[in-house]
Amino acid sequence: MSSDSSLPLAMGFVGLGAMGKPMATNLAKALPAGAHLYVHDIVAAAVDELHALFPTIVVECGSAREVAQNADVVLTMLPEGAHVKSVYLNPSTGIMAALNQTSTKLLIDSSTIDTATNLHIRSQLATHSPGTSFYDAPVSGGVLGAERATVAFFAGASPSDPTLPRLTCLLQPMGSKTIPCGGASLGLAAKLSNNYLSGLITIATSEAMDMGMRAGIRADVLASVFKAGTAQNTICDVFNPVPGVCAAAPSSHGYVGGFRVQLMRKDIGLAVALARHVGARNVLGAAGLGVYAAASEAEDCRDRDSRVVYRYLGGKEHWEGKEVAAE
Template sequence: MLPIPKSPPLLFLLTLVLTLLQDIAITVLPEPQHVRAVYQSITANPQPPAHRVLIDCSTIDPSTSRHVAKMMADAGQGAFVDAPMSGGVVGATAATLTFMLGAPSALVPRVEPALLLMGRKVLHCGAQGAGLSAKLANNYLLALNNIATAEAMNLGMRWGLDPATLAGVINVSTGRCWPSEVNNPVKGVVNTAAASRNYRGGFGISLMKKDLGLAMVAAKEAGAKMALAETAFAVYDDAEKRPDCSGRDFSVVYRYLDGKEPQD
């Protein structure tokens, strides 16, 4: 996997490497504009390798991904597919990532082995762009569940419930979700959760806000009504501005909501 460029010279180097690769190239870039810039530069290559597959694992909006795919196809530079990933730093280190693949079915046998070198699962979601659509739909739900879990835990604790008891009830009932069971926002409920290490590590609040924003853009393009999107985005945006929340795991919204601290 090629590194994210941090400066113009490295951006040029990444473009040069991608231009010369003969079979499969994989990119992971921060924002849509970075993906456009890198692949636009590649189109200047006068002799592109035949049958090259370009796999982009960035989390960007599906429309930008489709635009880049068309640009590369029109320039004869290879097939561009999207494969955003889930699993974070821990998954990348352990090679247990899950990839959501958007690609023609005929390309799956070529793409899947390359991705399985870095992960455990490749979920083919449909045509090019479908991987990103699936990723953003999932992360939109995650963003809402995270806030709702923080509110529910705070509410129950202010009613006098023990946080571990409350989480135990939720996790065998209809409120069960990943933020309640795996990444509970209350310190001590889940020892491996970010809340138990002062919200350090994990999935940064800035990344959650970015993905939520991308989902909102894609929803507007699709004509999908999102009743809770703007409210949730405002929560993450405001929380990120607080010094005691900025740079922390996205479950830190519990702190932003003035969540009750458990008694030792």
């Protein structure tokens, strides 16, 4: 990936987890000559590894506050709302501690959290530093998408927002598309709606694959049937929960990597809460949440990719013709 001279010379990134680290890697690759990427994570090894890859670009910081003190634009990618709130609002180590009434930073949070926490952070920042801009821009595409820079960003901005072109430019090195969703926190509402659907599709795909395989159909043939028919979906085509169907999918590597099942439980829970808040009826929500909650506690599923629900549901992991080992 070539450098992009339209990117600022001082950018920051907080949160180098399964999604954040490949995103920050792609951003570092795209920065122009002389630019610096100020980074922080509570796991020092993740920061050290990124610095080792880009020793002249990546600058290690001891806190989110230090990142914001040095960078004009700061991106955050964190697991849960409590982490986001602390990173932004902690009075001694948070991003807001580096801001004042005249600051003009651009802050972009790509975490998947509840809309209430996002709006609270936005309100606190607006009062403390009215010149600072804060956007929610969660992503979809999983770890594979983050590594390949093909994730989609769902921006909490209207199509007419004057900052949108700048947002799109800043996010382009890390993803293939930025979709403005209408306004503050609506990027998150879009992401929760997406993950609700994706999580339920995973369960349905797992059940359908298991049913067809038990009837005697090879897993790869069944996946081809779904791809050619009305059941076609990205989970089946790219992240198939049956080991060996998609060579790059986490299921084909013991369900290691990918989007942890506990995080899918969190997101489905947030989506169910959002539905309740806005008065939407979702009859599958409780059942789906129950499956992910149980899988998150199962010893052979916990901490693995969310498509491990196939294993939790008793799906057949070894089948004739499989080319990729599950373990």
